[in-house]
Amino acid sequence: DVKVTQSSRYLVKRTGEKVFLECVQDMDHENMFWYRQDPGLGLRLIYFSYDVKMKEKGDIPEGYSVSREKKERFSLILESASTNQTSMYLCASSYRETQYFGPGTRLLVL
């Protein structure tokens, strides 16, 4: 079974803090994604990566950066957390057209 794990299920941070969200997949997938999920807005793509050290902006990259130093790991960085970044963050990897999601990290920024 494909497994995508995320470092934290819940996080509480203060405004202005630097936040790291980690995602690891164990199926040697080349493609990895970060989404945020908000009520009424569905899943919105923040960034994706199609290879180590390669990244592309998604629909809402502002305020975020990513890092992919190893194939299995894709990190999302909030450079200076703000309250409007309170959300559920979902990581996914994909093979062909099938995406496999992690359980999500619910982030609260106070």
Add this chain to the structure above:
Amino acid sequence: TQLLEQSPQFLSIQEGENLTVYCNSSSVFSSLQWYRQEPGEGPVLLVTVVTGGEVKKLKRLTFQFGDARKDSSLHITAAQPGDTGLYLCAETSGTYKYIFGTGTRLKVLA
């Protein structure tokens, strides 16, 4: 920008009832996926439909792709509490691009 509208937004039914949820687009889908997301978990892929008019069955779930490939439906027969969750449709166009609908939140009462 393609928009995916799902209806209804919320649905609460009794165990044993049938239901249908819908996914509509402003333009033609390349291919369409349905996911189910259970509380506290990431979405899990249920099915991918590609051909206009296509019908796929997964136990009590029937997925239909419209002839013009601009709409899709998911029908559940004899719903069970285990069907509770958020149902998401997603349009895929290539390996990297996924556009998600806003979802239908289903609650099946025992």
